[in-house]
Amino acid sequence: MQVDILIPESGPLQYLVEHDALQLLSQTGVVHMPDLVAMSLIRKGIPGAGNMHQWLLGGRQVGTVCCDDTPVGEALRLAGMSAPNYDLMDETNRACRLWLLEQLEAAPDFFMILYENPELAAIARNHDPDLAEKMITAEYFLAMCIKIGVTARP
Structure with missing residues (x-):
């Protein structure tokens, strides 16, 4: 049985990268995340970020990974062209919370x-x-x- 997986923050992906288990997500179903999650991990330069980038590109090509563009993600991309260290952390967190709430409205059964x-878990439970x-x-x-x-x- 395939399960859509919503990932509203970078923590779960970072954990799976560190444990060389990112491919488990692709075997489970379609992974949905805001573009900010992927950008965050790649910008942090965590060990294994290259593997994550390859997983993202491959998953997007075959339809197992869906990175939704956000206005804040677009702003970061544009800002990164002229100031690579530019960071909108508060806006990024807010955008990820909004993305999660939007996904919950349209989520499959x-x-x-x-x-x-835990803050994201509380937002979802309050919803x-x-x-x-x-x-999980x-x-x-x-x-x-x-x-x-x-x-x-x-």
């Missing part, structure tokens, strides 16, 4: 939210208390995949 930031059962941390996601025998390497 069967989806899950990967999160690390709909029943969402608590659809929210990246650590739990990885543990669940291992337990049921889904591996990061196809």
